[in-house]
Amino acid sequence: MVELLEEISQKLLWIRKNRPLIHQITNYVSANDCANATLALGASPVMAHDINEVEEMTSKASALVLNIGTLSVANIPAYLKAGITAKERGIPVVFDPVGVGATKQRTEVAKAILADVQPDIIRCNMTELNVLCHRKVAVKGVDSIASEAGRGELAREFAEKTNAVVAVTGKTDLVVDKKNMITIENGDEWLTRVTGTGCMTSALVASFAAAGNAFIGAVAGVLAMGICGELAKLRLTENEGIGTFRMRLIDEIFQLNCDIIKKYGKIS
Template sequence: MDIARQAAAVIGRVREKKPLIHHLTNYVTVNDCANIALAIGASPVMADDPAEVEEMVSHAGALVLNIGTLNTRTIESMLIAGKKAAALGKPVVFDPVGVGATTLRTHTAQRIIQEVRPSVIRGNMSEIKILAGMNAGIRGVDSTADEQGGEAIARELSRRLGCVIAITGKTDVIAQGDKRCLIHNGHLMLTGITGSGCMTTSLVGCCCGAVDDLFAAAVAGVAVMGIAGEIAQKTLKTGEEQGTFRMRLFDAISTMQPDTLIHYGKIN
């Protein structure tokens, strides 16, 4: 079975299994991440107090960690929840938002990688290059790095950290050891709404909570967002812009089926 069909099958499993996905994510996009999880068929929970995260993650199918809006309390919660999830063998999906922008952000990302050992890391090119020890451009939490060498960087970092690496951009790159996949879906309008990256990470988490094949899960989660962006843009009429696009994006994911991914997916 080729990777596109494997990824399509993951979407079916998410809708059948309806996994509980525990998020410790940033307050700018937390509502969008919860709703995108519901749209794909999963069940989100956003508990982030240190006193309950171990118990909550014990019930979850996967854990999503996102450092978009750091504070001391949530850093502690992420490490507690991440270690518990890892001990229980549950997938941990890490989004190193803006790593490299500040010392705290970079140090926190390093701690999560070293102490939790995430199953999947999803980031933009700047973020992944910084994790790989390379100089990269970043402005706030936005990438300014070009995509040159992304495939080799993803493969090398995947081998080094022993996890799936997903780089999202104009061309998405998913790597796990010697395996790699390129996804050519998406639309520029996705860059004009807050949280498209965070929501992609949530989709990957939903997929990881439904299947054992985390490489196929990462491909599925990333591809769903790109395909939904294309579908949403095509529905827009004159005068409909980012606000309507966001609404249509959720609609496209809510109606996403395995056959949709096979039909629209530009995956190789």
């Protein structure tokens, strides 16, 4: 795995040299944090939602994020138009099916994106993976409450079905495609106590995917968030809470470098 950590490190250097444009049709709860995380990593964010400009903006981007966290009727055509434009131009698409299964409309939109766009990377939690695989599971808003038992097999089946890289985040993280499976053991429970860290992870995944290779991009983005979450928690002093943790998380993304990746990365 030393070679993989080295490859991830080189992609970080590529991002900071080339500052790829990452177009994100994301949710308004986490849009600011996603933009700041993208900037901190070294890429350039843009959040263009209007149907009249998404095609043009996507065509200028190096990667696209479709995040349905705050779904609206107005944005549904924009998701599809931007996604199809990206696929036509060979631009990697990261799909974040936030809260899929919570409502019928949310599930139907997710199905449409999977069918019509065919994303390159699907970043989800275990509850969302179960819903996308048509398994019965309890849904609590946008939070994951499903057991992680059997997720490797389920993620592999879904990757084969969708021809996508599937990144499942949880207590430990898993990145799967048709041939490969990587487990990432970085992270901290506090990442679940700040809203939008999953969305931020998708932004980092897209930034790394812009450097080429969807599988490595997914591993790199998830790993980066895990490492930075760990370090942000370690930096907290007495009487500092989740507000400071959120601030320090952005700082750690900004400070991330090749040596930190190689020192702290826990992948197998």
